[in-house]
Amino acid sequence: MTAAFPVEALAGLAPVGLAELVERAALQTRVDRKYLVPEAVLPALLGQVAPYAQALDIDGARVFQYRSVYFDTPWLASYHDAAYRRRRRFKVRTRTYLDSGQCGLEVKINGARGSVTKHRLLYDPRDGETVHPGRGFVDEVLARESLGLATGTPLDPVLVTEYRRATLLLPESESRVTIDTDLAWRYGGATLRLSGVAVVETKSASAATPVDRVLWRAGTRPARISKYATGLAALRLDLPDGPWRRTLRRHFRGTIAPATPAPALSPRPEQEASCV
Template structure:
């Protein structure tokens, strides 16, 4: 596939967007890339097209972010530090999901992972949210990502594979699945990726990597509303 550089992708950042997610088996990847290759360019950072990512998620001691997602709260937040290992860039990010189904991401560059948030990081979170919740590290995640950029419309597609989660003591991995996310300015079903996934009979699935990791590592958490989804993911794997 024709490459696109990190600098050229800046105009496709889509920090305020509509997300559509899918879970599929790793065996679909070669056919998927071949079928949509003419419609997308692939992000290439220093010759690397399969980029490793590391993420540290923060939540309150009573897991408020997790509980809000589990209980279907429409306006909710997630807090994380993510490192893009191919470039070395590291960001503190606040993701907000609103009741219109839109995702807005705000972030600042930081030097490194902070297990104890610095004063400037706390100030950024307070500036974005209007308050500062008590946040502690809850979950590490890692995965490798292929990023595709649509040639003709404002759309990016991320394909995350080799997912692994850790809470410091225990590690769980999902090596046989891909979480695909189509990120668009507007909900456009004529996306080549969405159309091809539909032809493969792969249905949309709202899935959060944070919540998925939490239920795999912390079985004491309430997860009744996620059980059917977790069963479907395990069946795909």
């Protein structure tokens, strides 16, 4: 069973509002480091970073529900670029903040030396499963980045993810940390849930953050995981999975059971991936 997010541990951190978080650490161009950690260690981790971390607080809430819809070409160009580790690649998604109902259409560009640049357009949440209203924005970003996708190439919804997120600000390094739990994926008629593990992601201009150092001292090293690519690889066994094979073997075990019709992401999953 998935453990509850350690809200009590978050309560021990000083609060920070959304406007200040964005002002101090928007980091639209950044270096990301991702870690897979057991949910059981989160209280200890938060306790260690409490002296120099603040928790995003909106009207007293510190954990928020997210839904992302990922779009790709009919031949999964975005996925294959990641699978074959092409240095420059793109990802297109909508992200809906379920607590507030706000939504954004995002284009993420992976560039040299592991840098990530995110372009974002405010979006109508009713359009969260289509790129059509924002297609001009997507084409403009991809053309400016010279990524070679022809204007008008179909971009269809492929994968849906949901998770709960807490966000930390590290003021001294002007960096951010996100902690995602209760991760769930839906592809076609199959769903997958990742139980008992959290994805901790540090986002900085380049240098390691204090959270990176705490994790390194504990023997935890960055993991290869992409919510889109790793989730799709777990659900589509016919796809190349080289970059995420170790993560898949260690954290995504079991058989994905098809379901018809495609179920909503609900508290009772068809399958839970086991974690070591």
